[in-house]
Amino acid sequence: MPEIILQHFYNRDPAIVARELLGKLLVRIIDGIRLSGYIVETEAYYGPEDPASRARRGGDLARTMRGAVGYTLIYGIHRQWLLNIVAHPPECYGAVLIRAIEPLEGIEYMMRYRGRYNIHELTNGPGRLTRALRIDKSLHRKPVFKSESLLRIEKGIDVDVKDIAVSYRIGVSKDLDRPLRFYIRGNKFVSKK
């Protein structure tokens, strides 16, 4: 039986959650088919004090980032959907962006749907993985800690601390002074070295 990750896992600092999400299994059920992949790259985002955070702009995204943890936060940019998980201590803002996964189940389905047949180009980027897993705005604000969710996070593999690499975030024009991107060193499915 697959083991779901419980809600309290997300009730911590987003950087901690981002690091510990590495190796977890992202599972998507679509048309009764199970698609999945190990999370191999994440980024942590904070509240309005974070120049790269969507919380800065207010509105629904900011409210969601301060709302219940363990829920999806999905927003569009440049015609793609980006998947985040709300994660923060009580009364704070925070979310973790899922940037890349290593495909495990349903690889053929993902290839057909995305029209890409090179496995290394299937899910190595935040916009790419949402397309491969058919994730869109209809999955916004849904719990990933329930075993019946169509998009959820399950226990995956243990990642050794020494295999975790850290860098500054990618694609942001103004970053914080501390590196908030986490990825599995040497993994072939990470979006960038």
Next chain:
DNA sequence: AGGAAGATCTACT
């Protein structure tokens, strides 16, 4: 009602 910004991806040179 309009405008601007943006946590990207792809194709082409």
Next chain:
DNA sequence: GTAGATCTTCCTA
């Protein structure tokens, strides 16, 4: 390496 595609969201008037 870089330009351009093309969409959602929020802010201002």
